[in-house]
Amino acid sequence: MNATVARLTARSLLGRRRALLLLLLPAVLLALSGVARALAGTEEDLAVGLLGGFALGTLVPLLGLIAGTGAIGPEIDDGSIVYVLAKPLDRHSIVVTKLLVAVAVVTALGAVPTFAAGVLLTGTAGTLAVAFGLAAAVAGIAYCALFVLLAVVTRNAVVVGLLYALVWETLIGQFVPGAQALSIQQWALAIADEVVGSRAGQLGVTSAVGLPAGVVLLLAVTLGATWYAGRRLRTIRLTSEV
Amino acid sequence: MPPEPVRDARELGVIHDIGYRHYDGPRLGRAYIRRSLYADSAKGAYGLGRAARTKVMPMLLFAAMCVPTLVIVVVASVTGGDELPVGYTTYLVQLQVVVAVFVAAQAPVSVSRDLRFGIMPLYFSRPMRPVDYVQARYAALATAVFLLLAAPLTILFAGALLAEMPVGEHLPDYLRALVYAVLLAVVLAGLGLVLAAFTPRRGLGVAAIVAVLLVLSGVQTAAQAIAVEQGADTAAGYTGLVSPFSLVDGVTRELVGTDSPLPAGPPGAVGTLVFTAVTALVVLACYGVLLRRYRRVTGA
Numbered sequence: 001m002n003a004t005v006a007r008l009t010a011r012s013l014l015g016r017r018r019a020l021l022l023l024l025l026p027a028v029l030l031a032l033s034g035v036a037r038a039l040a041g042t043e044e045d046l047a048v049g050l051l052g053g054f055a056l057g058t059l060v061p062l063l064g065l066i067a068g069t070g071a072i073g074p075e076i077d078d079g080s081i082v083y084v085l086a087k088p089l090d091r092h093s094i095v096v097t098k099l100l101v102a103v104a105v106v107t108a109l110g111a112v113p114t115f116a117a118g119v120l121l122t123g124t125a126g127t128l129a130v131a132f133g134l135a136a137a138v139a140g141i142a143y144c145a146l147f148v149l150l151a152v153v154t155r156n157a158v159v160v161g162l163l164y165a166l167v168w169e170t171l172i173g174q175f176v177p178g179a180q181a182l183s184i185q186q187w188a189l190a191i192a193d194e195v196v197g198s199r200a201g202q203l204g205v206t207s208a209v210g211l212p213a214g215v216v217l218l219l220a221v222t223l224g225a226t227w228y229a230g231r232r233l234r235t236i237r238l239t240s241e242v
Numbered sequence: 243m244p245p246e247p248v249r250d251a252r253e254l255g256v257i258h259d260i261g262y263r264h265y266d267g268p269r270l271g272r273a274y275i276r277r278s279l280y281a282d283s284a285k286g287a288y289g290l291g292r293a294a295r296t297k298v299m300p301m302l303l304f305a306a307m308c309v310p311t312l313v314i315v316v317v318a319s320v321t322g323g324d325e326l327p328v329g330y331t332t333y334l335v336q337l338q339v340v341v342a343v344f345v346a347a348q349a350p351v352s353v354s355r356d357l358r359f360g361i362m363p364l365y366f367s368r369p370m371r372p373v374d375y376v377q378a379r380y381a382a383l384a385t386a387v388f389l390l391l392a393a394p395l396t397i398l399f400a401g402a403l404l405a406e407m408p409v410g411e412h413l414p415d416y417l418r419a420l421v422y423a424v425l426l427a428v429v430l431a432g433l434g435l436v437l438a439a440f441t442p443r444r445g446l447g448v449a450a451i452v453a454v455l456l457v458l459s460g461v462q463t464a465a466q467a468i469a470v471e472q473g474a475d476t477a478a479g480y481t482g483l484v485s486p487f488s489l490v491d492g493v494t495r496e497l498v499g500t501d502s503p504l505p506a507g508p509p510g511a512v513g514t515l516v517f518t519a520v521t522a523l524v525v526l527a528c529y530g531v532l533l534r535r536y537r538r539v540t541g542a
Contacts, residue, residue, distance in 0.1 A: 062452070062456070077443075155444070162448070171339050
C-alpha cells in the first residue's frame with residue numbers, strides 16, 4: 001500500500017471521460033430498477049432477472065474492466081509508469097495499491113448500486129438484495145484483479161478482457177455449459193445462491209459451480225492474478241507500440 | 243524559377259517544388275486520396291496489411307461469428323428438413339455481443355490513434371478535406387462491419403443450398419437479412435466512430451463503445467420484457483428504439499419482412515415510420531457530429 005500511488009491512480013481513474021463512463025453504468029441500473037418498480041411493482045422474478053442478467057452479468061464486468069485496466073493501463077501506455085517504477089517501491093505493493101483503488105471504485109459504483117437496486121426492486125433489504133450485492137462485490141474484486149493483470153501483460157487488455165467477460169462468460173456460457181465452470185460470474189453466483197438459501201432454485205438464482213469450488217476459484221484467481229501482475233511488473237518492457 | 247501555379251493545387255494534389263526536378267505527370271487528386279484511405283481503413287479493420295498482432299483480434303471475432311454457422315449447417319444437413327434451425331436475422335441478433343465487441347475494438351483503431359498521436363494536421367495538409375476523411379473512415383468501418391455480418395449469413399445460405407433446401411424460400415430470406423446487415427453496419431459504424439472520435443485514449447474508447455452498446459441492449463431487453471409482461475403492447479414495441487440492434491430489426495421486419503427474435507416490433511404503420519425516421523436520424527446525426535468534430539481539429 002502506498003498513499004501517493006493510490007492518490008495518483010484514483011485521480012487518473014476518475015478523470016473526466018472515464019468517470020462519466022463509470023457513472024453512466026450504475027445510473028442506468030438504478031433508473032431501470034426505478035422504472036421497473038414503478039411499472040411492475042415488487043416482483044422477485046423480475047428482480048432476479050435484472051440483478052443477475054444486467055447488474056452481475058453486464059454492469060460489474062464492464063466496471064471491473066474499465067477500473068481494472070484503467071488503474072494501470074494508461075500509465076504503461078504513455079510510459080509514465082517509469083516514474084513510479086523508478087521509486088524504491090516493491091512492485092507487488094504498486095499492483096496491490098492500484099488493485100485496491102480499482103476495487104474501491106467498483107464496490108462504490110457496482111456493488112453498492114446493485115444492493116440499492118435490489119432494495120428498490122424487492123421493496124426490502126432482504127436476502128435477494130444482500131445476495132446480489134455481495135456477489136457483485138466479490139465478482140468486482142476478482143474482475144479487477146484479473147483485468148489489472150491483463151493490463152500489465154498486454155496492450156490490448158480491454159479487448160481481451162471484453163472477449164473473456166462478454167463472449168466467453170455470457171455468449172459461450174449460454175451454449176456450452178462447461179464454459180460456465182470457468183466464469184467469475186458463476187463463481188459469484190454460487191455465493192448469491194448460498195445467501196438466498198433454500199428458495200434459490202425456485203427464484204432461479206443458481207450457479208454452475210458449488211459454493212466451495214466457487215470460493216476457492218475466486219480466491220485463487222484474485223490472489224494468483226495479483227501476484228503474477230506484480231511479478232510481470234518487475235520485468236515489464238516499455239517499448240512503444242503502434 | 244517560376245512559382246507553381248496555385249490555381250488548382252489544393253484540388254489536384256500537393257507536390258512541393260523545392261527546386262529539384264519538376265513533375266508534370268497526372269495528379270490523382272482528392273477522389274484518389276479518399277479511395278485510398280477507404281481501402282486502407284477497410285483492410286485495416288481486419289488487420290490486413292498491418293502487423294500480425296493486429297490481425298488476431300478481428301480474425302478471432304470473425305471466426306466467432308462464422309464457426310457456429312458451420313455447426314448449424316452441418317446439423318441441419320444431417321437432420322434434413324426445409325428449414326435451418328435458426329433464422330438469418332435471428333442469428334445476427336443472438337450474436338450481437340460479438341458484433342458489439344468488433345465495433346468497439348476496430349472503431350478506435352480507425353480514428354482514435356490519429357487523434358492520440360496528433361497527426362490529423364498531416365492528413366489535412368494534403369488536398370484531403372475533413373469531409374473526405376470522415377466519409378472514407380465511416381464507409382470503411384461500415385464495410386468491415388457489413389462483412390462481419392454478411393459472412394455468417396452467406397455460410398448459412400450456402401449450407402441451406404447444399405442441404406438441398408428450397409432455394410425459392412431461402413434466397414429471399416437471405417437477401418432480406420443482408421438488408422438488415424447493411425443498415426445495422428451503417429448505424430453501428432456511425433455510433434462507434436462518434437464515440438471513438440471523442441475518446442482518443444487507448445482502451446477507453448473500446449470500453450466506452452461496448453458499454454454504450456451493451457447497456458442500451460440490456461435496457462432494451464429488460465424494458466421490453468417488463469412491457470410485454472404488463473400487456474402494454476405499444477410500449478413494448480417502442481422499447482425497440484433504445485438499442486441499435488432492435489431499432490434496425492424493427493425497420494427491416496416491417497419494411498422487408500425479416501425474421502426477428504424480439505417479442506414485439508414497431509406497432510403499426512406509425513411505429514414503422516418512427517423506427518425508420520429514428521434510424522435515418524441516428525445515421526445523419528453521427529455523420530454530422532463527426533464532421534463537426536473534424537472541423538475543429540483542422541482549426542486547431
